[in-house]
Amino acid sequence: MGALRLSVAFEGGGVKLSVSIEPELQCFCLEHEWRVRVEGPGGVLQEWGWRAKAGEGGYRGSSIQWNPPLKGEYRVSAELVTHSLRAEACFRWGNPRVGILLYSETGVTRALVSKLASELEANGLAVDVFEVSLKRKYRRPLHLNPRLVLDTFRGSAEVEIPEKFNPCLYSALVFACPIWIGRPAAPMASTLKRLSGRCPGKPTACITTSLAKVDYSPRLAALAEAAGFKVVFHANAPRGILSCKLEEIVKVLTRA
Numbered sequence: 169m170g171a172l173r174l175s176v177a178f179e180g181g182g183v184k185l186s187v188s189i190e191p192e193l194q195c196f197c198l199e200h201e202w203r204v205r206v207e208g209p210g211g212v213l214q215e216w217g218w219r220a221k222a223g224e225g226g227y228r229g230s231s232i233q234w235n236p237p238l239k240g241e242y243r244v245s246a247e248l249v250t251h252s253l254r255a256e257a258c259f260r261w262g263n264p265r266v267g268i269l270l271y272s273e274t275g276v277t278r279a280l281v282s283k284l285a286s287e288l289e290a291n292g293l294a295v296d297v298f299e300v301s302l303k304r305k306y307r308r309p310l311h312l313n314p315r316l317v318l319d320t321f322r323g324s325a326e327v328e329i330p331e332k333f334n335p336c337l338y339s340a341l342v343f344a345c346p347i348w349i350g351r352p353a354a355p356m357a358s359t360l361k362r363l364s365g366r367c368p369g370k371p372t373a374c375i376t377t378s379l380a381k382v383d384y385s386p387r388l389a390a391l392a393e394a395a396g397f398k399v400v401f402h403a404n405a406p407r408g409i410l411s412c413k414l415e416e417i418v419k420v421l422t423r424a
């Protein structure tokens with residue numbers, strides 16, 4: 169048996185990886201086992217494997233649509249395990265991808281993040297927005313809720329971080345949350361503790377929202393730094409309005 173064909177095409181906002189046996193080659197195996205792996209910035213990012221019987225789809229190869237998460241160089245290796253045949257291909261991916269993780273109790277931070285995400289996308293960055301949620305919501309009135317106050321002073325809360333949020337898959341991150349009693353809201357403080365050490369040095373922007381015109385953002389930045397992230401920008405938005413222009417954040421995150 170001869171070689172494999174492996175090609176990479178830029179399609180649908182991502183890449184299409186196509187692997188196949190040379191068309192002129194005949195094979196009499198009853199089943200084929202395939203593996204495709206993508207290595208990129210930071211190591212192996214994705215692997216696929218499948219088995220297909222003769223005559224089934226996937227027996228002579230397959231096409232995979234995939235969205236590279238980071239800008240940089242990628243190496244794709246495909247293997248027809250049954251015949252110990254391998255093929256490799258390389259490609260470069262240019263668009264930085266930003267992962268935004270927010271917590272919002274009354275919607276102000278969420279609205280600000282939505283504007284920021286649109287601005288980032290308008291500037292050619294790919295953006296994924298994720299939201300931290302509480303396992304048990306705080307009862308109103310929030311200011312008089314003893315659990316909220318205790319959680320805020322402790323900087324801990326029982327939170328659910330979306331499983332799909334993998335900070336290592338992004339070229340830059342944004343953490344955004346409201347300020348409670350002068351501190352980053354407990355659900356975000358808790359989230360940062362949970363993410364501690366996951367991707368040391370990842371360029372990160374920290375945005376806080378508040379009622380008062382006080383720059384609270386260094387407090388969120390300090391928590392992010394303590395968790396190992398590299399804070400490249402931070403700002404507070406009183407009533408959800410940033411004093412700096414959104415383009416400023418876009419510039420910083422594009423360089424990241």
Ligand SMILES: Cc1cc2nc3c(=O)[nH]c(=O)nc-3n(C[C@H](O)[C@H](O)[C@H](O)COP(=O)(O)O)c2cc1C
Pocket residue numbers: 271272273274275276277278310311316345346347348349350351377378379380381407408
């Ligand atoms: C319990 C609680 C404590 C707050 N403490 C402060 C504070 O110390 N300083 C301040 O400027 N705003 C404070 N706020 C106001 C919020 O930070 C502000 O309304 C924020 O934008 C709400 O964001 P969200 O709608 O995303 O939850 C507090 C709000 C709550 C509910």
